[in-house]
Amino acid sequence: MMDITFLGTGGAWGVPEINCDCAICREMRAKGERRDRTSILLADNDATLLIDCGPDAREQLRRNKVKKIDAVLISHEHNDHYIGLDELFVYKRVLPNEVFSPIPVYLTHETRLVVEVRFAYLEELGVIKFKEIEPGQWFRQGPFRIFPFKTDHGTFAKGSVGFMVQGTRHSGGNARLLYTSDFAEIPDMPTELVGCDIVIMQSFWLNEPVDNRPKHMSFQNAIGYIKRLKPRGETFLVHMGDADRVPGDPANHMAKKYEPKSPLKPPLEKDPYPIPGNQVQWQNTVDQILRDHDISYAVTVAQDNLTVRI
Numbered sequence: 001m002m003d004i005t006f007l008g009t010g011g012a013w014g015v016p017e018i019n020c021d022c023a024i025c026r027e028m029r030a031k032g033e034r035r036d037r038t039s040i041l042l043a044d045n046d047a048t049l050l051i052d053c054g055p056d057a058r059e060q061l062r063r064n065k066v067k068k069i070d071a072v073l074i075s076h077e078h079n080d081h082y083i084g085l086d087e088l089f090v091y092k093r094v095l096p097n098e099v100f101s102p103i104p105v106y107l108t109h110e111t112r113l114v115v116e117v118r119f120a121y122l123e124e125l126g127v128i129k130f131k132e133i134e135p136g137q138w139f140r141q142g143p144f145r146i147f148p149f150k151t152d153h154g155t156f157a158k159g160s161v162g163f164m165v166q167g168t169r170h171s172g173g174n175a176r177l178l179y180t181s182d183f184a185e186i187p188d189m190p191t192e193l194v195g196c197d198i199v200i201m202q203s204f205w206l207n208e209p210v211d212n213r214p215k216h217m218s219f220q221n222a223i224g225y226i227k228r229l230k231p232r233g234e235t236f237l238v239h240m241g242d243a244d245r246v247p248g249d250p251a252n253h254m255a256k257k258y259e260p261k262s263p264l265k266p267p268l269e270k271d272p273y274p275i276p277g278n279q280v281q282w283q284n285t286v287d288q289i290l291r292d293h294d295i296s297y298a299v300t301v302a303q304d305n306l307t308v309r310i
C-alpha cells in the first residue's frame with residue numbers, strides 16, 4: 001500500500017528564488033506557484049519513510065499533516081537535503097519519554113562525517129540514531145527493503161547515493177521506487193535499478209549546460225537515463241530550478257544562469273523548445289519533447305504536495 005507524497009520539488013534555494021527577477025521566477029510568481037526544497041514521504045500502511053529532510057521540513061510536515069516519521073534516508077551532505085533534521089524533535093516532544101524511540105537516519109559514512117558535525121546533539125538527546133549504509137547493500141526498515149546506490153554529484157558530495165525502495169502495492173505484490181537524488185551520473189549503474197515501477201528523477205535544468213559545474217541532472221540528459229532505467233510506470237521530475245537561460249531575458253547575466261550546450265529542439269526545426277516557467281508549461285514542454293522524439297515513457301512534472309498511490 002505504498003503512497004508517495006512529494007513534500008517539495010524545488011532546487012537548493014527553492015523557486016521562485018528570493019530577489020530573483022528572471023523570467024522563470026517572474027512567471028512562477030505571476031501564477032502563485034512555488035517549489036520548496038526536494039523531499040519525499042513514502043507511506044506503506046502505517047509505516048513512513050522520509051527521503052531527504054531540507055530547510056523546509058517544518059512547513060512540509062505541517063501542511064501534509066505527517067503524524068510520524070519511522071526513518072529518514074539522507075542522499076547527501078548538501079544543506080537542502082539534511083539541514084531540517086532538527087525539525088524531527090517535535091515527534092519526540094509530544095510523547096512520554098518512555099514511548100519514543102530514536103528515529104533511524106540512514107546515510108553513507110562520508111555523508112555522516114558532515115551531518116554529524118551539525119547534528120551529533122540530536123543523537124545524544126535520543127531524537128535520531130545515525131545508521132551507516134553501503135552503496136550496493138540492501139537493508140530493511142519496517143516493511144521497506146532499501147537498496148542504496150552510488151551517484152556522482154561531484155567532489156563536494158562524495159558520499160552521495162540514490163535509493164531504490166521496495167514496498168507493497170495497493171493491488172498486492174511488491175512495488176519498487178527509484179529516487180536518484182542530485183546527480184550527474186550513476187557510475188557502473190547496478191542492474192537492480194532497471195525496471196522499477198516509479199522513478200523520481202532530478203531535473204535541475206531543461207537543457208544540459210555547456211559546463212555542468214554543480215553536477216546536476218538536466219531533463220535533456222535524464223531522457224537517456226529514463227531509457228536505460230526502463231521504468232514500468234511513471235517517471236516524476238523533481239529538484240527543478242531557475243538556472244536555464246531564457247532567450248532575451250535581461251536576467252541572463254546572473255551567476256546561476258547556465259548557457260545550454262546544445263538545447264533540445266523539435267526535429268527539423270532550428271529553434272529550441274521554449275524554457276518552461278510555470279507548472280503547465282513544464283508539463284507541456286516535457287510531453288511535447290517525448291512526442292516529438294518518439295519516447296514512449298510517461299513523465300510527470302511533480303509539484304509540491306502531489307500524492308501518488310502505487
Ligand SMILES: [Zn+2]
Pocket residue numbers: 011012078080081182239
Ligand atoms: Zn539538492
Ligand SMILES: [Zn+2]
Pocket residue numbers: 076078153157182
Ligand atoms: Zn546537492
